[in-house]
């Protein structure tokens with residue numbers, strides 16, 4: 701099932717079809733940007749299932765991904781070897797099994813203090829993109845049950861910087877610690893965004909996000925309204941249960 705919303709196109713399908721669409725989008729980004737697409741994977745638990753599927757199904761052909769540079773759209777300020785590390789998980793579960801050259805890895809520099817890490821990452825990104833005006837060619841996102849996305853949580857000070865030029869920032873999140881994340885401005889400069897929402901626990905918040913009034917301070921993922929034309933929601937039937 702597909703439905704058009706103010707926040708982008710919503711594609712409802714079983715998990716393996718959502719994973720196949722994700723792999724297709726990655727391959728399309730790789731093909732579209734010969735000089736090296738920057739693909740930002742997402743964090744949390746949902747992507748781990750995708751990584752396992754992608755490796756087992758061989759859906760991603762390393763040769764077709766030659767120029768891709770791999771990063772994550774947000775990161776916990778922990779050592780890359782920590783099980784909490786989004787890039788660490790992506791490297792362990794996807795990049796290394798696919799044989800992706802470490803030279804194509806673009807982790808956040810978590811060994812620096814958080815604010816310095818965000819600045820340094822932004823500079824590397826800007827240099828890599830050479831003024832192309834794109835933060836990520838393809839940005840994968842998830843959504844929490846509080847309607848956060850990346851590390852943009854309700855009430856976050858980063859939500860106020862819609863007009864700010866900083867595409868990447870650092871923010872201390874109560875109970876979670878320091879996070880590094882693409883900012884609202886960074887989301888506005890993505891080539892394409894795929895946001896994957898799965899599981900019954902997300903059904904109520906997904907309905908609220910798509911149906912309730914626009915209020916990104918309360919529902920940060922509603923920021924995607926500004927770039928709806930470049931956003932595809934990949935939703936399984938359980939998470940879509942309240943969409944009617």
Ligand code: 6PG
Pocket residue numbers: 742743744745746747774775776786841842843844848849850851
């Ligand atoms: C993170 C993520 C975060 C995640 C959502 C959904 O670092 O945790 O980037 O934004 O995408 O919390 O997480 P789940 O997929 O685990 O529900």
